[in-house]
Amino acid sequence: MIDYLVTVLTEGSIFAIMALGLNIVWGWSGDFDLAFYGYVALGAYMTLVLTVGPATDPTTYILGLTLPFPLAVALAVVSAMVLALIVGAIALRHLRGIYFSIVTLGAVYVLYVVTGQFVPLFNGYNGVSGLFDPMGDVLGLDYSSYSFFYLGLCIAVLIIVLLLTTRLNGSRFGLALRSLREDERAAAAFGRDIYVTKLKAYVLGAGLGGLGGALYAGYLTAFNPSAWSPVETIILYAAILVGGRGSTRGVVLGVAVMVMGLQEATRYLPEIANQPSFAPALRLIITGVVLVLFIRFRPQGILPERRFRDKDPAGKGDAAAVEPVVTGPKLDTGAA
Amino acid sequence: MHEALLTLGFGLVAAAILSLSALAFTLEYSVTNVANLSHGEILTVGAYCAYLVQQHGGGVILSGLAAAAGGGLLALAVHNGVVDRFVRRGIGGLPTFIATLGVSLVIQNVLVIIFGASNLGYAVPQGAPRTVGPFLWTDTEIQIMVSTVVITALLYVIIVHTRFGKSLRAVSQNRSLARVSGINANRVAALTWLLAGLIGGYAGFILAESVGTFSPYSGFSFFLITLTAAVAGGLGRAVGTLVGGVIVGIALEFFGGYVSASYNLAFAFAILSLVILVRPRGLFVGGRRSVFE
Amino acid sequence: MTVLLEVQGLHKHFGGVQAVEACSFTAAEGQITGLIGPNGAGKSTAIDLISGFKIPDAGKVRFEGREVQGKTPHVISRMGLIRTFQSPREWPGLSVLENLILACFEPRRERFWRSLRGPSRAEKEKANAQLVEARAILDEFGLFHLRNERAGNLSGGQKRLLEFARMRMAKPRLVILDEPMGGVNPVLGERMAAAVLGFVTAGTSVVIVEHNLPFIERVTDQVVVMAEGRVIAEAPFDQLRGNPAVVDAYLGELPTYDDAES
Incomplete structure (x- = not known):
C-alpha cells in the first residue's frame, strides 16, 4: 500500500511540473501548443542517453556519456528549451489560434515519427533504457529506500517550480503575458513586443516540460515512443x-x-x-x-x-498590493 | 519514366481519398468556422461501419453506403451536440477546436473498447492489378477513383445549382447576414455537416480498403494529412481544397516511393508548416502583411 | 508650432482596392487634430498604417522627425505614439486597475529575470506611486468603484472611459483616438470632450477620428478631411464649411449636421 502511494505521488508531482510548464504557455501567454509533450519526451530521451553508457549491439543511440544524473537533467532541460526556441521562433512569428496549434501539432508529429523511425537517434521504437535508480549508488540507497528518495526529489523539484511560477505569476512579466492572452493588439499598442514575450514564455514552459520529462525518465528507467504520443x-x-x-x-x-x-x-x-x-x-x-x-x-x-484586488481605497497602499495575486484572499466568482 | 507513371497512378488513388476527406473537412469549417479535430474519427467510424456490414455478408456497395451513413450520423451528432451549441453560446473558435479534440479522444477510445486497439481488415479482396494505359490499378482502386469523381461532381451540382447549395454558400460567407436574409443558418449548418459526414464516412471506407487495414487511430493519422491538403487549399474553400488534396496526395506518393514511406507523415507536416508559414490563407491567395492583418 | 506627426504620400491597397492613396497631412504638438471623412474614406487604414498595424505599400510617416513607416506597433508605441481601436480593446479578463497598471510599459520590470528576482526598493516605490496615480485617474473618470471589476464586464461607455484612463496612465506624446464616441451614449459626450481636451493639458497631443461632427467642431484645432483614400482638405473646422470638395464628399451633409447629434 505504501509503495503504491509513493508511486502515485511521484507520478503526480512529475505531471504537476509538466502541467505548470504548459500553464505558462496556455494559461498565461494563451497559446494552445500541441507540441508540448514533444519537449517532455526530448527531456526524457536526453536524460537517458546522457546517463547510460554507450549503445551496444543491437541497440543504437546517440551519446551514451554516463554523466551524473543532475548534470544530465540540466542538459536535458536545455535541449528541450533549444528545441522549443526553434519551433516557437518559427510558429509564433506570424501564427495564432488554430494555425499555431496545427503547426505545433505538425512539429510534434515530425518529432514522433523521427524518433520512431530514425533508429540511430534514440533506438527507434525500442527506445532507450538502462537508467536504474539515478544517484542511488552515490547516496548508498537500497531498493526500498530509493523510491522514497526519488519521491522526495520530485516533490522538492515541484516545490521549487511552484515557488518560481508563483513569483512570476505576481510579477510584471506574468501580468504582461496575460495581457497578450487577453488582447494581443492592445498589448502591442501599449508597447509589448508580442513575439519576443510569447517566445520567452514558450521556451520557459518547454523547459519545465523537459524537466518533468527528465524526472519521468529517471522514474520509468526507460523511454520509447509507446510511452508518449502527441x-x-x-x-x-x-x-x-x-x-x-x-x-x-x-x-x-x-x-x-x-x-x-x-x-x-x-x-x-x-x-x-x-x-x-x-x-x-x-x-x-x-x-x-x-x-x-x-x-x-x-x-x-x-x-x-485570481485577479489583483485593491483593498486600500485610502490611497496609502503598500508595495505588495501592486503585485496581483499576492494579496486577494477573496475568491473570484469568475462572473462572465 | 515508366516507374514515375506507376507512382503517379498510385498517387491518384491517394489523391482521390485525400480530396474527399479534405472536402468534407472544409465543408465543416466553412459553415461553422470551427476546425473539427474529430474529423478523422468520422473516417474511422465509416471504416468500422463498413466492416460490420461486411461481417454480415454485405457487399462493397452496401459497405460504402453504411460507411457514409455512419459518418453522416456521427458528424450530425458532433455538430448538434457540441459544435453548434458552443458556437451559439459564443464560445470562440479556439475553445471549440479544443472541445472537438476531446470529442476525438472519446470516439477513438469508445472504438478501442468495442473493437479493440489492434488492426482489422476487410474480407473482400482487392482484385488483381490490371493495366490501364500506363497505370497499374486494382479493381478496388478503380472503384475508389470512379466513385470519387462521381461524388465530387454531385457535390459540385449541390453547391452550385441547388437552393440548399446557395444557402450553404451564403452561410459560409457571412452567417449573421445569411440569417438576416431569412436563411435558417443552424439548419443549413447541420445539413452541411451531415453532407460532410456522408462524404467523410465514405472516405474512411475507401481509405481502409486502399490501405488494407484500419484501427481506431487510423482516421486521426489520416486527418493530419487531410489538414495539410485543406490548409494548403485554403480553409473553407472547396475548389482550393480539391486542388490541395490532389497535389498533396500525389506529392506524398512520390515522396513515399522515392524517399521513404516511413517519413510520409513528417513530410506531410513539413508541407503543411511551409504552407501555413508562407501562405497562411492557402496557396492560392497572397500579399505582404503584418501580423495583425 | 512644431510638427509632431508628418504623413507623406502614404499608399495602401487591398487586392484591387486602393484604400489609401497619396495620403499626406501633419499633426502639430499640443493640438487636437481631427481626421474626418465619409465611410470608406480610408481613415482607419491610415491609422493602422501610422501605428504600424498595417504595412504601407509606399510613403513615409515621421514621428518627431524619425521615420516610423513599416516599424512594428510596439516600437512605435514605445516612441510615444499610442492608438485606440474602433471597438474598445480592454484586457477583458484582467481587472480595471490591472488594465491601468499595464498601460505603463516598463521594459525593465517586465524582463523575465528581473521579475524572478522581484522588484527593487525603488521599483516598489514607483509601483506604489503608480497605484496611487491609477486610483486618482479612475476617480477622475468615475470608474473608481469598478477598479476591482473584470474589465470585460464594463458597459460600452465605461470601456471607452477605461481606454481614456489607460491613455492618461501611459502619457504618450501623441494619442490617436479611433472613433471614441462610437457606441457611446451621447449623454457622455460632455465627459468625453472634457477627457479629450484633458489630454492636451496633460501634455499629450491628439489625433482623433470621429463621425460625430459637432464633437469634432468642439474639440479640434485643425481638421484633416479624407475621401476615397485621399486628403481633400486640411484646415480648422470653421473654414471647411465653404470648401466645395468637402461638401461634395459629404453630399451636403456638412451644413446640416444637426442629425449627427442623435
Missing part, C-alpha cells in the same frame, strides 16, 4: 482546464484530479480478459468528456485565476 498533451490540458487555467493552485489541483484521481478511480475496474486496454481507454474517454464539459460549463476551472 495525445498525452491533451491529458495535461484537461488537468489545467479542470483546475483553473492560469491559476497555479488550480493546476496542481487539476493534476491531482485528472491524473492521480482518475488513475485511482479506474484502478479497481475488473480486468476484462480480452480487453487489456479497457481501463486506459475508459480513462481517455472520461478525459475527453471532462474537457468538453468544462469548456462549455466552467471554462475558468475549479479554482479560477
Whole structure:
C-alpha cells in the first residue's frame, strides 16, 4: 500500500511540473501548443542517453556519456528549451489560434515519427533504457529506500517550480503575458513586443516540460515512443482546464484530479480478459468528456485565476498590493 | 519514366481519398468556422461501419453506403451536440477546436473498447492489378477513383445549382447576414455537416480498403494529412481544397516511393508548416502583411 | 508650432482596392487634430498604417522627425505614439486597475529575470506611486468603484472611459483616438470632450477620428478631411464649411449636421 502511494505521488508531482510548464504557455501567454509533450519526451530521451553508457549491439543511440544524473537533467532541460526556441521562433512569428496549434501539432508529429523511425537517434521504437535508480549508488540507497528518495526529489523539484511560477505569476512579466492572452493588439499598442514575450514564455514552459520529462525518465528507467504520443498533451490540458487555467493552485489541483484521481478511480475496474486496454481507454474517454464539459460549463476551472484586488481605497497602499495575486484572499466568482 | 507513371497512378488513388476527406473537412469549417479535430474519427467510424456490414455478408456497395451513413450520423451528432451549441453560446473558435479534440479522444477510445486497439481488415479482396494505359490499378482502386469523381461532381451540382447549395454558400460567407436574409443558418449548418459526414464516412471506407487495414487511430493519422491538403487549399474553400488534396496526395506518393514511406507523415507536416508559414490563407491567395492583418 | 506627426504620400491597397492613396497631412504638438471623412474614406487604414498595424505599400510617416513607416506597433508605441481601436480593446479578463497598471510599459520590470528576482526598493516605490496615480485617474473618470471589476464586464461607455484612463496612465506624446464616441451614449459626450481636451493639458497631443461632427467642431484645432483614400482638405473646422470638395464628399451633409447629434 505504501509503495503504491509513493508511486502515485511521484507520478503526480512529475505531471504537476509538466502541467505548470504548459500553464505558462496556455494559461498565461494563451497559446494552445500541441507540441508540448514533444519537449517532455526530448527531456526524457536526453536524460537517458546522457546517463547510460554507450549503445551496444543491437541497440543504437546517440551519446551514451554516463554523466551524473543532475548534470544530465540540466542538459536535458536545455535541449528541450533549444528545441522549443526553434519551433516557437518559427510558429509564433506570424501564427495564432488554430494555425499555431496545427503547426505545433505538425512539429510534434515530425518529432514522433523521427524518433520512431530514425533508429540511430534514440533506438527507434525500442527506445532507450538502462537508467536504474539515478544517484542511488552515490547516496548508498537500497531498493526500498530509493523510491522514497526519488519521491522526495520530485516533490522538492515541484516545490521549487511552484515557488518560481508563483513569483512570476505576481510579477510584471506574468501580468504582461496575460495581457497578450487577453488582447494581443492592445498589448502591442501599449508597447509589448508580442513575439519576443510569447517566445520567452514558450521556451520557459518547454523547459519545465523537459524537466518533468527528465524526472519521468529517471522514474520509468526507460523511454520509447509507446510511452508518449502527441495525445498525452491533451491529458495535461484537461488537468489545467479542470483546475483553473492560469491559476497555479488550480493546476496542481487539476493534476491531482485528472491524473492521480482518475488513475485511482479506474484502478479497481475488473480486468476484462480480452480487453487489456479497457481501463486506459475508459480513462481517455472520461478525459475527453471532462474537457468538453468544462469548456462549455466552467471554462475558468475549479479554482479560477485570481485577479489583483485593491483593498486600500485610502490611497496609502503598500508595495505588495501592486503585485496581483499576492494579496486577494477573496475568491473570484469568475462572473462572465 | 515508366516507374514515375506507376507512382503517379498510385498517387491518384491517394489523391482521390485525400480530396474527399479534405472536402468534407472544409465543408465543416466553412459553415461553422470551427476546425473539427474529430474529423478523422468520422473516417474511422465509416471504416468500422463498413466492416460490420461486411461481417454480415454485405457487399462493397452496401459497405460504402453504411460507411457514409455512419459518418453522416456521427458528424450530425458532433455538430448538434457540441459544435453548434458552443458556437451559439459564443464560445470562440479556439475553445471549440479544443472541445472537438476531446470529442476525438472519446470516439477513438469508445472504438478501442468495442473493437479493440489492434488492426482489422476487410474480407473482400482487392482484385488483381490490371493495366490501364500506363497505370497499374486494382479493381478496388478503380472503384475508389470512379466513385470519387462521381461524388465530387454531385457535390459540385449541390453547391452550385441547388437552393440548399446557395444557402450553404451564403452561410459560409457571412452567417449573421445569411440569417438576416431569412436563411435558417443552424439548419443549413447541420445539413452541411451531415453532407460532410456522408462524404467523410465514405472516405474512411475507401481509405481502409486502399490501405488494407484500419484501427481506431487510423482516421486521426489520416486527418493530419487531410489538414495539410485543406490548409494548403485554403480553409473553407472547396475548389482550393480539391486542388490541395490532389497535389498533396500525389506529392506524398512520390515522396513515399522515392524517399521513404516511413517519413510520409513528417513530410506531410513539413508541407503543411511551409504552407501555413508562407501562405497562411492557402496557396492560392497572397500579399505582404503584418501580423495583425 | 512644431510638427509632431508628418504623413507623406502614404499608399495602401487591398487586392484591387486602393484604400489609401497619396495620403499626406501633419499633426502639430499640443493640438487636437481631427481626421474626418465619409465611410470608406480610408481613415482607419491610415491609422493602422501610422501605428504600424498595417504595412504601407509606399510613403513615409515621421514621428518627431524619425521615420516610423513599416516599424512594428510596439516600437512605435514605445516612441510615444499610442492608438485606440474602433471597438474598445480592454484586457477583458484582467481587472480595471490591472488594465491601468499595464498601460505603463516598463521594459525593465517586465524582463523575465528581473521579475524572478522581484522588484527593487525603488521599483516598489514607483509601483506604489503608480497605484496611487491609477486610483486618482479612475476617480477622475468615475470608474473608481469598478477598479476591482473584470474589465470585460464594463458597459460600452465605461470601456471607452477605461481606454481614456489607460491613455492618461501611459502619457504618450501623441494619442490617436479611433472613433471614441462610437457606441457611446451621447449623454457622455460632455465627459468625453472634457477627457479629450484633458489630454492636451496633460501634455499629450491628439489625433482623433470621429463621425460625430459637432464633437469634432468642439474639440479640434485643425481638421484633416479624407475621401476615397485621399486628403481633400486640411484646415480648422470653421473654414471647411465653404470648401466645395468637402461638401461634395459629404453630399451636403456638412451644413446640416444637426442629425449627427442623435
